[in-house]
Amino acid sequence: MNFTGKTAVITGGYSGIGRAVAEKLASKGADIALVGIGSDEDKQAALKAVGDLGVRVKAYDCDVSDFAAGEAVIKQIIDEYGKIDILINNAGINRDKLMLNMTEAEFDAVIAVNLKGAFNMTKHVYKPFMRQRSGRIVNLASIVGLNGNAGQANYCASKAGVIGMTKAVAKELAARNVTVNAVAPGYIDTPMTQALSDKVKDEIAAMIPMKRRGLPEDVANVIAFLCSDYASYVTGEVIRVDGGIAM
Numbered sequence: 001m002n003f004t005g006k007t008a009v010i011t012g013g014y015s016g017i018g019r020a021v022a023e024k025l026a027s028k029g030a031d032i033a034l035v036g037i038g039s040d041e042d043k044q045a046a047l048k049a050v051g052d053l054g055v056r057v058k059a060y061d062c063d064v065s066d067f068a069a070g071e072a073v074i075k076q077i078i079d080e081y082g083k084i085d086i087l088i089n090n091a092g093i094n095r096d097k098l099m100l101n102m103t104e105a106e107f108d109a110v111i112a113v114n115l116k117g118a119f120n121m122t123k124h125v126y127k128p129f130m131r132q133r134s135g136r137i138v139n140l141a142s143i144v145g146l147n148g149n150a151g152q153a154n155y156c157a158s159k160a161g162v163i164g165m166t167k168a169v170a171k172e173l174a175a176r177n178v179t180v181n182a183v184a185p186g187y188i189d190t191p192m193t194q195a196l197s198d199k200v201k202d203e204i205a206a207m208i209p210m211k212r213r214g215l216p217e218d219v220a221n222v223i224a225f226l227c228s229d230y231a232s233y234v235t236g237e238v239i240r241v242d243g244g245i246a247m
């Protein structure tokens with residue numbers, strides 16, 4: 001696997017799975033543009049970790065739910081790096097609650113980042129990828145977008161939407177040698193899931209056939225495969241990375 005000469009844009013790249021993807025692609029030679037709104041501490045740590053791998057890296061503060069900001073940041077990255085080869089739509093949030101108690105604002109916020117954010121970024125690489133007749137897009141879905149989960153109607157809807165959008169855009173861009181795929185992680189240890197108590201985390205691990213929670217690197221490895229030449233004939237696919245829990 002070799003990404004030398006490629007530029008990868010990773011949204012939500014300052015922490016969790018996004019940072020692991022950045023490090024994985026960088027370790028194989030990709031130049032990295034991190035797009036996020038995380039803390040300055042996370043941003044600096046991600047910049048150092050990726051920079052230490054000897055590739056070009058820069059962070060762009062941008063809220064992916066803002067269409068105009070997404071357009072501006074993609075334009076700026078193309079201006080500065082010359083081109084984009086890989087887009088990872090990873091930025092995501094959750095606002096978990098039974099629908100009984102879920103507010104309209106909580107529903108809208110999750111859709112705005114997880115689904116509309118992926119649209120906003122994809123929309124602005126669409127033409128460049130068409131013109132260059134190459135490109136890789138990987139969207140972060142979730143097993144709950146396939147199976148549903150009580151207390152996550154907003155999140156499940158956003159991730160099911162991401163899966164539908166992945167397949168639609170994969171069909172639109174296939175003839176242009178652009179692949180569009182999704183990964184559907186199960187339970188992965190990241191800042192998004194750290195609020196759970198150790199007891200709940202252990203109970204989750206016990207329910208997973210592989211008897212352990214996932215690591216960000218487990219997801220990053222599959223994303224790297226989808227971005228690589230090994231996956232050049234794979235598009236519109238959704239790959240679960242879940243230790244077997246959604247079988």
Ligand code: NAP
Nearest residue numbers: 012016017037038063064091092140142185187188190192
């Ligand atoms: P995370 O550590 O919270 O990472 C998400 C990143 O996205 C954070 O850096 C976050 O910044 C950033 N972000 C949030 N809203 C944004 C916005 N509007 N614009 C730009 N960046 C934004 O969570 P993660 O677990 O790595 O999640 C990564 C992706 O995997 C998400 O799409 C998530 O839904 C998906 N996923 C995760 C799991 C899991 O078990 N962890 C399972 C299935 C799917 P802040 O730090 O400021 O919030």
